Amino acid sequence: MDKLLFGDNQFFGINHMSEEKARAQAMRFQKTDAIMDVLDTAYDAGIRTFMCTTHDRIAEIVTRVKADPARYGDFTFYPCMPYAHKYANAVTDHGMVGALRNFMPEDGFLATALAGGKALATREVDGIAKVLIDMEMKMFAGARAPVVFMQNVFADLLLGMGFTRAFRIFHDHVVEKYGAQPAYITMNMPMLLDALEKEGIERPIICSNINKLGFRMSGGFDAYLDALKSGRVRAVAMSVYASGAIPADEAIHWISELPGVESIVFGASSAGNIHSTKALVDKYMGVCA
Amino acid sequence: MTQEKLKLAVVGLGKMGLSHFAMVNAHPEVQAVACDGSGFMVDVLSKNVGTPVYRDFDEMMDREAPKAVVIATPSRLHAPMVRRALEAGAHVFCEKPFCLDWQDSDALTALAAEKGLVAQVGYHYRYVGAFLEMKRLIEAGAIGRITHVLAEAYGPVVLRAKRQTWRTQKSEGGGCLYDYAAHPLNLLNWFFGAPAQVTGSVLDSVFSEGIDDEVFSTLRWNDGPTAQLSVNWSDESHRKMSTKISLIGTNGRLFADRQECQLYLRSPVEGLEDYEPGWTVKYTTELTDDRWFYLRGEEYSAQLDEFIAAVRAGEGTSRENGFGSAAETDRTMAMIIENARTGQPVGAPPVMSKPEKTARKRWFGR
Numbered sequence: 001m002d003k004l005l006f007g008d009n010q011f012f013g014i015n016h017m018s019e020e021k022a023r024a025q026a027m028r029f030q031k032t033d034a035i036m037d038v039l040d041t042a043y044d045a046g047i048r049t050f051m052c053t054t055h056d057r058i059a060e061i062v063t064r065v066k067a068d069p070a071r072y073g074d075f076t077f078y079p080c081m082p083y084a085h086k087y088a089n090a091v092t093d094h095g096m097v098g099a100l101r102n103f104m105p106e107d108g109f110l111a112t113a114l115a116g117g118k119a120l121a122t123r124e125v126d127g128i129a130k131v132l133i134d135m136e137m138k139m140f141a142g143a144r145a146p147v148v149f150m151q152n153v154f155a156d157l158l159l160g161m162g163f164t165r166a167f168r169i170f171h172d173h174v175v176e177k178y179g180a181q182p183a184y185i186t187m188n189m190p191m192l193l194d195a196l197e198k199e200g201i202e203r204p205i206i207c208s209n210i211n212k213l214g215f216r217m218s219g220g221f222d223a224y225l226d227a228l229k230s231g232r233v234r235a236v237a238m239s240v241y242a243s244g245a246i247p248a249d250e251a252i253h254w255i256s257e258l259p260g261v262e263s264i265v266f267g268a269s270s271a272g273n274i275h276s277t278k279a280l281v282d283k284y285m286g287v288c289a
Numbered sequence: 290m291t292q293e294k295l296k297l298a299v300v301g302l303g304k305m306g307l308s309h310f311a312m313v314n315a316h317p318e319v320q321a322v323a324c325d326g327s328g329f330m331v332d333v334l335s336k337n338v339g340t341p342v343y344r345d346f347d348e349m350m351d352r353e354a355p356k357a358v359v360i361a362t363p364s365r366l367h368a369p370m371v372r373r374a375l376e377a378g379a380h381v382f383c384e385k386p387f388c389l390d391w392q393d394s395d396a397l398t399a400l401a402a403e404k405g406l407v408a409q410v411g412y413h414y415r416y417v418g419a420f421l422e423m424k425r426l427i428e429a430g431a432i433g434r435i436t437h438v439l440a441e442a443y444g445p446v447v448l449r450a451k452r453q454t455w456r457t458q459k460s461e462g463g464g465c466l467y468d469y470a471a472h473p474l475n476l477l478n479w480f481f482g483a484p485a486q487v488t489g490s491v492l493d494s495v496f497s498e499g500i501d502d503e504v505f506s507t508l509r510w511n512d513g514p515t516a517q518l519s520v521n522w523s524d525e526s527h528r529k530m531s532t533k534i535s536l537i538g539t540n541g542r543l544f545a546d547r548q549e550c551q552l553y554l555r556s557p558v559e560g561l562e563d564y565e566p567g568w569t570v571k572y573t574t575e576l577t578d579d580r581w582f583y584l585r586g587e588e589y590s591a592q593l594d595e596f597i598a599a600v601r602a603g604e605g606t607s608r609e610n611g612f613g614s615a616a617e618t619d620r621t622m623a624m625i626i627e628n629a630r631t632g633q634p635v636g637a638p639p640v641m642s643k644p645e646k647t648a649r650k651r652w653f654g655r
Binding site for chain 1: 304307308310311312327328330332333334336337338339340446451454456528531533546547548549574575579580581582583584585590
């Protein structure tokens with residue numbers, strides 16, 4: 001993994017500080033050209049990896065990158081799935097079973113199993129999960145996607161319920177079918193790490209908030225530091241600036257001295273912020289990419 | 290002293306119920322049980338999670354005898370299930386809206402009080418840092434006498450005519466009033482109490498058949514402000530539900546939504562040294578503490594944490610969002626429904642008591 005990864009929240013009207021700013025960003029990035037301009041700036045600054053939700057609009061980005069291999073030879077995607085809104089809407093419209101049935105291949109044994117209204121066998125649950133993963137991966141066919149993340153809302157829902165076998169299904173399918181490294185995003189890193197280890201997943205890649213203030217590091221600041229120091233996790237740090245509460249230099253310097261942090265993921269819309277974050281990461285973590 | 294884990298049952302594993310289940314199941318002091326009417330859900334979960342999962346509510350209550358229950362079933366089922374749980378001596382956390390008939394709400398409030406049980410309703414906005422700050426500023430008199438209120442909620446729930454679910458059936462407790470408007474109304478009740486009068490209410494359908502997709506109303510308080518309510522759940526421009534309250538008073542303006550609390554102050558206020566004249570913005574991110582587990586916002590974890598803490602400490606009453614306060618919101622919604630139906634004002638015109646100091650008469654005063 002590169003030391004610095006580029007995130008996508010800013011492109012889709014997600015801003016944890018202000019709805020007004022979120023709306024302004026949604027307006028600015030309505031056209032794919034506007035997103036591509038920012039990605040070009042990041043790419044030209046040496047940031048090669050785009051960590052992105054499996055949002056419908058990402059498909060357009062993938063198409064453009066694939067269309068110009070001379071320009072984007074090293075462009076790498078880290079897909080993060082599922083894009084939850086798609087499913088939330090389907091469940092509202094069709095109910096849980098109806099939504100799942102909609103997503104399964106027609107006339108396949110899974111659609112039939114769901115239509116029967118009978119109890120699902122373990123094999124069928126696994127099969128449904130794999131079809132859902134494949135559906136999310138479709139847009140990345142032919143592009144570089146060496147690491148695949150499970151999104152935090154989904155991972156944390158499964159974690160809380162104790163449905164940890166799903167992590168194993170995800171892990172195995174990503175490895176076997178895509179030859180990629182499975183990874184997980186969470187707001188509860190220490191708890192997730194324990195759960196993954198119980199499923200036999202060693203030294204997982206986990207993306208979580210890691211910042212000096214302990215902002216949204218659920219499970220406690222000390223538990224995070226212990227996990228990092230233990231060498232049991234390959235961490236990707238997000239929210240390193242704690243939504244702007246920590247000065248950039250101080251934030252990156254602090255992260256660079258933590259063991260176990262392999263990468264930082266950040267989102268930015270301006271060339272200034274992209275260049276300054278890249279310069280800080282080069283300064284404290286060694287030149288990347 | 291080590292205490293035994295609290296046996297807590299989550300009933301109803303829909304959108305809210307599943308997330309409640311995940312949160313309480315992850316709680317270090319809780320032993321969770323789950324219950325849902327859907328065979329599919331019960332089947333998949335019981336094969337994959339370590340928790341007992343029941344399909345029948347009565348059977349679950351009899352066999353498990355949980356000490357506390359979270360009710361997250363369709364709204365019509367709240368009243369009978371909450372009663373059954375209270376009668377069994379269980380503490381109850383019920384999803385909002387509380388009961389479709391406010392007389393049930395009052396009766397259950399009395400029953401919980403009589404039995405000394407913790408009884409709470411899931412109006413999670415009261416746990417959002419920005420709204421907590423708004424409440425603190427109102428109580429500190431920050432913006433003086435508040436006269437002008439706008440309470441809004443928008444979001445993308447019903448965007449086309451579609452298949453019926455319980456959320457789109459009036460008799461089940463569906464509709465934009467119960468689902469969406471309940472939140473800003475509950476905040477207004479928190480800030481100002483029960484309104485004296487409700488006028489100008491409109492409950493209109495946009496895409497749905499037989500239920501409201503948008504809500505308008507004017508609410509007035511004794512010795513308090515006038516509020517306009519504007520709510521629409523057929524608004525795709527919002528990524529998810531957005532609730533916002535704007536207040537104008539004699540000393541400034543105060544705004545809050547889930548992300549931030551913005552105050553415009555005319556003159557400084559004693560006791561609020563962190564606010565200067567002009568604008569000050571505080572963000573929920575700086576106003577909130579982490580809880581044991583994060584799923585979809587600190588407020589969801591916080592409300593369950595407080596419920597569990599109150600039960601375990603034997604407090605006998607909820608710390609916030611007690612049944613009584615939710616019953617007030619149920620009554621307020623009943624006033625809006627009646628007003629929309631009859632076109633006649635509901636309640637009496639607000640009474641303004643005389644100000645304590647009478648202004649000196651000035652011949653050339655402005």
